[in-house]
Amino acid sequence: MKPVKLYRPTLDGFLHTVAIRRNWLEESLFGTCSSSQSRFMTTSKRVQDRSKTKRVHDLEIATEKWKIASKVLFLMEILKKEPEMIIPVRSLEQYRRQINLPKPHKISDFVRKSPKLFELYKDRRGFLWCGMTKTAEDLVEEEERLVKEHEDKAAEYVTRFLMMSVDKRIALDKISHFRRDFGLPVDFRTEWVHMYPQNFKLVKNGEGNQYLELADWNPAWAITELEKKVMGINGVTDQTPGLLSLPFPLKFPPNYKKVYRHGGKIEHFQKRSYLSPYADARGLRAGSLEFDKRAVAVMHELLSFTVEKRLITTDHLTHFRRELVMPQKLMRLLLKHCGIFYVSERGKRFSVFLTEAYEGSELKEKGPWVLWKEKVQSLTGYRGKKKRFECFSDASDMEEDDGLVESDSEIESISLELEEEESASGLEDGLSTDDAEMEIGEVRSAYKEDV
Incomplete structure (x- = not known):
């Protein structure tokens, strides 16, 4: 009996087999693709690792500044929902995650840190209760007045949000993330x-x-904030949203040297035309330069709406990829355009800033909402600790093109048409956890790159 001769494939044969299987998988999922589109996997590092050396000290201070205020505002909202605006301290245990207070830290100790806003007292049975001081109650009344004064403008922003969406409707749970x-x-x-009802309706x-769902298209609101600022357009116009050629205001960190090295490509990006956020974007090819620049315009418009x-917690933005026709790797896009946006990862939350709106760590224009929030901040018992932030540095292990505003985008691993709807989080009515701090591990898993 002859011995069985085992077949040992060579390295070239093995790689050839892998290539055939990969091409078959791509064609079965996406159809026939050109060579420039066939790459749908990446060996890049996680965007969190890539951004650690790209911190701007002033904007990190702005992030730290509001961390405690956000916790205090959340607690005030809980008390506002109670009939007498008081609640047993033990009932606050269920909100530990929202205020990021892990055990063994006590809820009562957190409340005692702000005696100008909260009061603690025991009833006859010895149960500890929490309530608001007269100063805090006055702030609540002031906030209610601001809501009334601002509600028409807020309705405009929500309507324009719907106008930018593909189907002209967005899940209510998703909008709740951006309530504040x-x-x-x-x-x-x-x-x-x-x-x-003249603007939108609940379905x-x-x-x-x-x-x-959008009830009626308003052409006067289909004008971007950038158009208003650069071209001075404020009145009613019958112009249909289409291509725009407006450059975005750029504000790079002072010690960012790559702006000089890649100035030509930055200028080319600024001159490239792009589709208005209010125009129909379903015809754009995911991963194209036009697709990415429109996504930058959408993010610029959304940030212009915010207080x-x-x-x-920019992980919530990933829920709008399908509705707003945005890239799957949205965080990477924000990091790449560091002259327009700044992504902060301080604490256990993610924030994205519109850099042109800030001078140092302060907003250039502070509206009534910001001034009210500063009042709350001044009454908290937390003054923070001096922290040394790792600032922006060009000496990183990132790819050469990471500082550029122009590079070949990666093909989406899942097409927009086939992307499954994100499951809406179960939030309580009226008590939004939009400022709830997300664990870094959860956000990393949401943005983890394929390898």
Whole structure:
């Protein structure tokens, strides 16, 4: 009997087999692709690792400044929902994650840090209760007045948000993540959404999920904030949204040297035309230069709507990839365009800033909402510790093109048409956790690169 001769494939044969299988998989998922589009996997590092050496000291200070204020505002919202604006301290245990207070730290100790805003007292049975001081109650009344004064503008921003979406409707749970950023009232899910039937309406799909749907297109609102600023357009216009050629304001960190090395490519990016955020973008090819620049325009417009010209916990932005026709690797796009946006990872949350709106660590233009929030901040018992931030540095292990505003985008691993709808988080009505601090591990898993 002859011995069986085992077949040992060579390295070239093995690589050839892998290439055939990869091409078959790509064609079965996406159809026939050109050679420039066939790469859908990446060996790049996680965007969190790539951005650690790209910190701007002033904007990190701005991030730290509001960390405690956000926790205090969340606690004030909880108390506002109570009939007498008091609550047993033990009932606050369920909100530990939202205020990022891990055990063994006590809720009562956190409350005692701000005696000008909160009071603690025991009842006859010895149970500890928490309530607001007269100063805090006055601040709550002032906030309610601001909501009334701002509600028409907030309705405009929400309407324009819907106008930028593909289907002209967005899940209500998704909008709730940005409630504070847009200056919406606590009861916006139950009461406020019905106050502007001329702008939008509440609808349900077959599964009972609630959506906010555009009721009427307003051409006067289909003008970007950048157009208003650069071209001075403020009146009613019948012009249909289309291609724009407006350059974005750039503000690089003072010690960022790559701007001189790649000035030509930056200028080329600025001159490239792009589709208006309010135009129909379904025809754009994911990964194209036009696709990416429109995504920059959408993010610029969204940040212009916000109270502080920044969005907190940017992982929520990934929920809008399909509605707003955005890249799957949105965080990478924000990091790449560091002259327009700044991404902060301080603490256990992610924030994205519109850099042009800041001078140092302060907003250039502070509206009533920001001034009110500064009042709350001044009354908290936390003054923070001096921290040494690792600032922006060109000496990093990132790819050469990371500082550029122009590079070949990676092909989406899942096409926009086939992307599954993100499951909406179960938030309580009126009590939004949009400022809840996310664990870094959770956000990293959301943005982890394929290898």
